[in-house]
Amino acid sequence: MLITEHELLKDEIREWCVRYGADRGALLPILQEVQHKYGHISEFAMQQIADALEIHPVEVDGVVSFYQFLHTRTHGRFVIRLCRTVSCDMAGKDRVARQLENELGISFGATTPDGRFTLEWASCLGLCDQGPALLVNETVYREVTPEKVHEIVSACRRSLSAHAPEFSQEAAS
């Protein structure tokens, strides 16, 4: 990674510290910003954040590893989270899961080699009356059937080609 990208990230962290305050209470919002922008929270980012908030890097690691939506490793452009809790389970999440794996060619917990999709389980998404439910990044899909899985994945692919510049996987790694 280029030095300039490190500098950029440092500047951004400085800005976020201004916005959220440079104390421990700002940790989660700042991590969420980094996660949102870069798709993961790199080792470098964690150390910079720790420095800015005057805590220890391992404490940042402890927090990042605690929350399901924060990651230290690169995640796909689209993170697909399928609810596996009981209502969605009863509504047929297993078949949706299998179809997702088939469409993407990866199993749960993995990211496609092109870095576009990550497939994950989620605990209850609060859409239990309309299961099976899944989230693609922040967008909700309800009453998903194996048939619909293909549409969802295709829509993601289409939106990628519509929006040029490709998301930089290397950023902040």
Place this chain on the structure above:
Amino acid sequence: MSVSIRTPLTFRDVPPGVGLEAALALKRPAVIATLRAADLRGRGGAGFPTATKWNLAAAAQSKTKYVVCNADEGEPGTFKDRVILNHFPDLVLDGMLIGGYAIGARKGLIYLRGEYTYLRAPLEGILARRRQERRLGRAILGKKGFDFDIEIRMGAGAYVCGEETALIESLEGQRGEPRNRPPFPVDTGFQDQPTIVNNVETLAWVACIFAKGADWFRALGTAKSRGLKIFSVTGDCERPGIYEYPMGLTVGELMQRVGGEGAKAVQIGGAAGRCVPAALFDRTIAFEDIPTGGSIIVFGPQRDMLQVAKNFMEFFVEESCGQCTPCRAGTRKLLGGLELLENGRCSIEYLSELCRLGESISLASKCGLGQSSPKAFLSIIRHFRDELLGRPAPATS
């Protein structure tokens, strides 16, 4: 956003602001007195009397206090808070303002679960609108000295952060690990300041109580569980969705209304709740009998209760904060027992030991998560023992 709202909702009849204006017209102690008269108990699950909580926070000596709206709705099978925040956000915000006024807080925080990030932008819009309407900010509704603003903070995917002290830890930038209690948030809460944490629905009812009067609320429900409750119904029934009923309705009545008459069991209170078999459908849904934060999951006759129990247990193994031994290691052992049952390889002796372990987990865990984690396991083992024991080995696929 499509939701199946299956009954008329009181929240529709209460225009935003009415409750707030009524409350601000009262003196602070009178606000809490009204709540006490209404006898509102928390809708987040634990059913703690809201007036008592607020009174403790009001009595705490501190210049800085906080009102926290618990919008971390993570209990499997619940989505009522999402619906309320989506359709009636002003009632919830009114409730927070009333709380701030009652305890003397100037700042409110909404802890919104990460899974509901899509609700954030609309809520921010509403907050902005309210600042313009002087329903947020300085001198609210022209009332001098009452300043209050609200900030939205996002969760990041952790069920345990719905537990109020874990929520506060999370707000403070920590791992969402529940604290030792006492002391309670009402005297040592967010940033060590007195803090009230209330469920989304509780806050909406607060606004309704001030709009419609404490007597209206008090007249509904049972003597120990007053008022109305929103239920999130899912599973094997004809009409899943959102329902509003007075507290104290029987499980059987509810099943009739949702089209779940044939059910063999209902899980009341989500993963943390208990499993009620058809034989006990005359029991009532109320704090004094079967409490719930609103999650009702119906199991039809064809359901394998072992899979249900396993799904719940997997949930706890994943969502335990991992801090204390009984919950961290114990839920794993209970899950192991269910796996043995699944393979038809669990002795009754070991099963009994696991049930005793379940009791110890309930007794010795640090927070509500661990304390309630064995409940589903224990109730399913008790009521569906026949279904569970001596299964043939599963066919290997």
Place this chain on the structure above:
Amino acid sequence: MSVAPADDAPRAPLSQRVQSVRPQQVPGTLGATVTVTVDGQNLPVPLGTTILEAARQLGIRIPTLCYHEDLCVAGVCRICVVEVEGQATLQAACAYPITAPLVIQPHSRKVRRARRHILDLMLAEHYGDCYACFRNGNCELQSLAKEYGVDEFRFGHVTAPRYPVDRSSYAVVRDMNKCILCRRCVRTCIDLQEVGVLEAVGRGDRTRIATFLDKPLGEVVCINCGQCINRCPTGALRANDPTDEVWNAIDHPTRHVVIQTAPSPRAAIGECFGCEPGTALTFQLNTALRQCGFDRVFDTNFTADLTIIEEGTELLLRLRQALQDKQPVALPLFTSCSPGWVKYLEHFYPEMIPHLSSAKSPQQMFGAVIKTYYARMHDLDPAQIVTVALMPCSAKKFECNRPEMCSSGYKDIDYGLTTRELAQMIQEAGIHLPDLTPSDFDDPFGTATGSGVIFGATGGVMEAAIRSVIELVCGVRIESIFEHADVLPVRGFEGVKYAELDLPAIGPVPPLLAGLFTDWSWLAGARLKVGVCHGTANAHKVLEDIKAGGPFSQCHFIEFMACPGGCLGGGGQPIPTSPAIRAARARAIYAEDTAYEVRKSHENPAIARLYGEFFKDGPGSPLCHELLHTHYTPRGKYIV
């Protein structure tokens, strides 16, 4: 002299702080008491006392694991649960502050069963190979299993290690297969030491204690203090143990094996043999070491005295530069004898390295002197000399492996042994230490002074330095200022101490320093300002104060010790540790000081002889610099 109050607010995660009741919450109840009934016995206690504290006052035992007297409360292991009448669930005694009258059943059926279940769960996850574990016989988990009659693994038992053992550090070995997640190490490292190497990561049943992104301990900012080892209830953390190599050296036909013993281990090693804390076995130990086969047994105090001379000289030189030459110079001078502290500074305040005294620690000075002066004196080949150091410290293992510590042309010190490891060797040799007849140290480095002894306690270096500097500069006897030469203002266990002392007079320059100074006139009327702190969390406070221009920035000399209590609380000392145990060890050390005839470093005749025969150009000379001084590495805290 004045003493600044210590500020002891812990920087723990909020959930893990002891949260006592703030008095204003219950108006009029400040200082009020409340009655608690434990197992039928009544006891009035101050509001906010925990159930555990109350039970202990009544002599009722409640088992604990995550609780540690030195640390903030966690309440995570749950082994201490008790029944509180009127409450549906059991409560953790260690974390429950009493604010109303309570009736407590500490051993009811429910409680016993829950505790046993908790133990069963811990054991199910614990890779317990007790006979191959250094905590065998001294393990809190093991003794609880005995106490609760564990006779089978009811919920299974891991039979193979699940995690690799991290041996990357010279000082600390981490074996997470034995970790029960009590988090004492986390609280030690973050709160007590402010280093922040260890933290719980992951959640649910994947929760583990880890370093930043699981990097090897040897590559993160660990300062090797070993405080986490001393507080771990199990064998999950241990020191890197070189006893096999030491035995090999002893058994080797041509090796000349020399051991030096530091004062703190001598005041504590008895604990490994069942003695009460505070039993000094200095001279019995000499006998034991000879029986074990060490060729010579020397006293580290000798080089402690040497350190005082070298470091004191450095202080005077810097003071002259500041006061007489009006030149910019790094003051206050920081002591450098605690290798944990040195590494802390290198990581977290590399810009302050110039403040650090260049004098080596007594351990390293000893090695350099043995492999040069002593080798020549006895016509030994330094390559055949093996230097072993008995230290209370795990950081010393790292220190002796620093690449710059080879000024004699050989590794100054070959092996650092902790108190625990040496006790093990002695046991292995079939010796019951307390029964031995005392014997003396070997010459020529057996002569030491009381000043060297007190290096073991916090404030000791400062006291020794004050004794010598005052006498050398003022020409008066220290006893004329401090009765019995006890410099009380720098003693004691407050985290941070500050003291001022007016120089009473100016004397002639003593011969020892005549090569460097002509007179002390520039010191006339000076007021010496000194600071003392122990535990790196306190060091952090002092350094921040200096950066902010606070009172400590005006100091001339500050003693820093990485470990709480100083060396007597070192990471290599017998386990367990507690404030009471450390206080007992301190008493033993000060008693030993009092027993010495010579109590001031500069009056040590052997030191005079060393300067006379070997370091002929006196303290601070080029040869001294070559052998007795060192340099440091700015490390920074960025973890690669």
